[in-house]
Amino acid sequence: MIDRRIASYQNDLVAKHCEEVQNIYREMRGWRHDYHNHIQTMKAYRKLGEDGKLDEYLTALDADLTSVDTLIKSGNVKVDAILNSKLSLAKERQINVSAKAIVPSELSMSEIDLCVILGNLLDNAIEAALRLEDEAARQIRVYIDIKRDQLYISITNTCGGNVRKQNGHYLSAKEGGSHGFGLMRVDRLIDKYAGYIKSRDEDGAFTTEVMLPI
Template identity: 55%
Template sequence: MKLFSKKVEKQIASYQHELIETHYREVDNMYRQIRGWRHDYRNHIQAMKAYAAAGDWDAIRQYLDLLDKDLSTVDTVIKTGNAMTDAILNSKISLAKSKGIQVVADAHIPVKLKSSEIDLCCIIGNLFDNAIEASMKLPEEQRLIRVYMDMKNTQLYISFTNFTAGKKLMKEGGLFRSTKGKGHGFGLVRMDAIVERLEGYISRNSEDGAFTTEILLPQV
């Protein structure tokens, strides 16, 4: 039994390392895009000056429309007040949008969190990855993820809701099973372990057409 426990712990630790590496690459890619756009900023200004000097206002309008569209792909859409949360949320929102998934997010963290950045990375990353995976099973026009984060008194409240393929998910042994097949599900185990260690609360609810995870993390 102890050997089995050690094997599971090793698999979970490996999963956590892989998850953090994936998040790092996503965040790094997002900031590379931002730096690239800033690097080109002077060239964009020079181009518009040339159009202005020629009095070609239609060309300027078209150029601005293109820049607006380009910038919207790298713009930081969420500013929670917590740098790590901003990085993870924005990278995942960018990933979701690239897959044709609409994201509605309202997140505010006005206080310094007790939770470590790695813990927060694992929780938010897992919630988003699971929601993205479930959303990909739907037609593009039905893909939607709702994210809400804020303080409730002294606790950080996190809520993720995504639409599902029209049927209620089933539990096994009191837990919703992973849809990723055998060998997966360590993300759920890791997330539950973090919430338990932080003396928090987690609730998962599957209703017809939607799946919601709610988490409360004490911050005192």
């Protein structure tokens, strides 16, 4: 029974990874398509001698690119990879995302373990936010910084329905509502590094805070 559940969980992870990679490829194709359109437009303005309109177009394009540039640049390549992958998936699913992250390029803990923690917490946040039928109400906020020689992680998401607890543990946002292999993995990794984790829910939002030695 346990083996089947673990196998099912691993299959879910593979499926999620494939979906995230496909989402990144879709965005890359979109960027390529837009790039060619912009080049053609600018060439047309130049050919017509419309330098004023070309300048206006470049100014508008620069402002547009600035507004959509939500790529996380925390200072740690592996953390950037997992954050950009998960948050890109969240945006694809019509979840409003706000994120700020500062992470040292070198850590005393395993970067893979940190990515497992972040990945599982973000998976749960995405699943919880998707329960809201109102897309405008779907939000995820990620804040990561260094506080008192510790890596501080805060992930907040809006959520639909009641948040459930059992034996002092919050239940997973997945159907079935168990604590979940992902959240169990997070708990074990926090214990491994003698870290701290606390979750709370209030006013339709769920927040998890983590402190880890760096």
